[in-house]
Amino acid sequence: MISRTLLVYIAMRTVIFFITLLTAFTFVFFLLKAMPTNAVENIIASMTAQGQVYDPKALIALRKSLYELFGLTGSVMEQYFKYLYRFFVMDYGPSIIAFPTPAKDIIMNRLPWTIGLLGFSTVIAWVVGNIIGTLTAFFEGSRISKLLESVAVVIYPIPYYIMALILVYLFAFLIPIFPLTGGAGIISGQFTIEVIVDLIRRSMLPALSIIITGALGWWFLSSRTLTINVLSEDFSVYAELRGLPRTHILRKYVLKNILLPQVTALGLSLGMIFSGALLTEIIFAYPGLGELMYRAVSTGDYATAIGVLSFSILGVATATYILDIIYPLIDPRVRYR
Amino acid sequence: MIATSKRLLSFIKKYVINVGKELYTVYSRNLKFKVGFTLFIAMIILGLFSLFSPPWYKSWYGIPKDKPPSLTSIHMLLGTSSNGRSIFWMITNGILNSIVISLITAVVASHIGLFMGITAGVKGGLVDKLLMFITDSFIVIPGLPLLIVLTMLFKEYLTIPALGLMISITSWPWPSRQVRAIVLSLRERDFMVTARLSGIGTGKIILTEMMPHLLGWHFINATNTVLYAIATEAGLAVVGLSILSEDTLGTIIYWALNYAALYRGIWWWIVPPIIMLVALFVSLYLISTGYTEYLNPRFRRR
DSSP: OOOHHHHHHHHHHHHHHHHHHHHHHHHHHHHTOOSSSSSHHHHHHHHHTTTOOHHHHHHHHHHHHHHHHHTTTTSHHHHHHHHHHHHHOOOOBSSSSTTTTHHHHHHHHHHHHHHIIIIIHHHHHHHHHHHHHHHHHHHTTTTHHHHHHHHHHHHHHHOOOHHHHHHIIIIISOOOOOOOSGGGGGGGGOOOHHHHHHHHHHHHHHHHHHHHHHIIIHHHHHHHHHHHHTTOOOOOOHHHTTTTOOOHIIIIIIHHHHHHHHHHHHHHHHHHGGTHHHHHHHHHSSSSHHHHHHHHHTTTOHHHHHHHHHHHHHHHHHHHHHHHHHHHHHOOOOOOO | OOHHHHHHHHHHHHHHHHHHHHHHHHHHOHHHHHHHHHHHHHHHHHGGGGGGGTTTTTTTTTTSSSOOOSSSSGGGGBBOOOOSOBBBHHHHHHHHHHHHHHHHHHHHHHHHHHHHHHHHHOHHHHHHHHHHHHHHHHHOOOOOHHHHHHHHHTTGOOOOHHHHHHHHHHHHHHHHHHHHHHHHHTSSSSSHHHHHTTTTHHHHIIIIIHHHHHHHHHHHHHHHHHHHHHHHHHHHHHHTOOOOOOEEEEHHHHHHHHHTTTTTOOHHHHHHHHHHHHHHHHHHHHHHHHHHHHHHHSSSSO
């Protein structure tokens, strides 16, 4: 049954979603406009200066798309709308890394890699971190809890890319059990068992670096704090006074209360995977969006770089939007307003 | 003119003394804050050593290359890099530059956040909605990809202050949201109603009634911004997107990686910057959680 309030709520959220995107894209537009030199002519000049012969039609398309992305043709309003149009239909023109291939296609090729690695490791980190965090708060005062807590205080502020460097040093150099680069074996396109095993082995280190910092960092600390808060509520104290078994309190009182905010946070961080962990991919040469962006930046491929940026804006905005819509379904305390 | 400047001076003096007193109270009461603060001060002192760095510290091959740490002279204290530079001086300069970048970000971003948050919270209504909408739109823009595109666009114009300002673009929305939430809860308190009913102007209410409650959170926000800025700059630098000709902790790691220091066993080039970064992160994190525990007893350990 869909009520009227629900429909109004969804409609409102959809409008806000589009306005947010519009605002974010507008901001990027002004940034690109602030670019001091005419980057486009520089790019094309440096491309043709290398002496290679390009398909003139593709070059013209490149020039046109870049001019529109940077807002260089027509009146200001015209520039703005052309730019917005390209952003909303995700047409960033031909890329330079793989010249006449559109930037959008390259990004689409890389997308499953990033979603696979980061989605997987985010979920694993969430599960592990929440289990450890809840248990340490539940058995507060035991030696293992104290140890884990001090470990978390050190690990939490360490960025994942530093963890990645440490892991590379430990497991690819000192004890070489993992290969250095991720995902290179797949290029052939065949999915036999060997290829998949190789893929997992190659993705292990990048995934580990995200899982360790996530699980022992934020998820551990937040679930621990939440559990401590729930345990100090009156109803938990009363449950304990009634002599309910500890496992019962853990399952029925603590878990039910901490899962809610944690699921929300999981949804948000899944949306953030497009902006997160880009650096891990670069360090491990993992063929995802982050590595693509890095290569785009180092070759001066503005179309691809801007494409990845607008993709990540879309990703985060969409995740927030979906979360806002389903949140009242999970949490009976929140009503559609 | 003289009267106003005198008043301003006395205000700043009072502000500094109050902040000092407050910090001292937290310092003596909270262990986490104490450890973090001491560590951070130690890092700053280490960074200030860079003021004594010899004029040739930036030049290559001034001293033998790839030498392990030895106690023979201060230049060799942490060994030398593959391009013959003293790692000790690189590290001290790197710490100072990293801290300067992040302090610029902290001062700019946390004050934009404070201003936006107070305005939104106090004015309410349409202004609040508009400001929060802008803030939310900025939260939607993912920080790292945006900064990568920015460093790409402004590569030739990057200086240390410019980098600090650039990182500010992505780091003001969270403080702004938080300050607004606190202002909203302050607005409903009894003493605010009393102040308003006794006819004190909005400006004075903000300065005398709200600021004392906000300052602690402002301090925490600033600390977190410092942490975020150091992490972001180092992240950009590690993949070579910062000012590579200057020493920051991140660029030292970049050059060490670039010369494959990790695989050639030149650990004294890559380990010190990583340790310094971790020490900075841990100290700032301890400062911010220690202060939060002091302000909000709910987070205090039972």
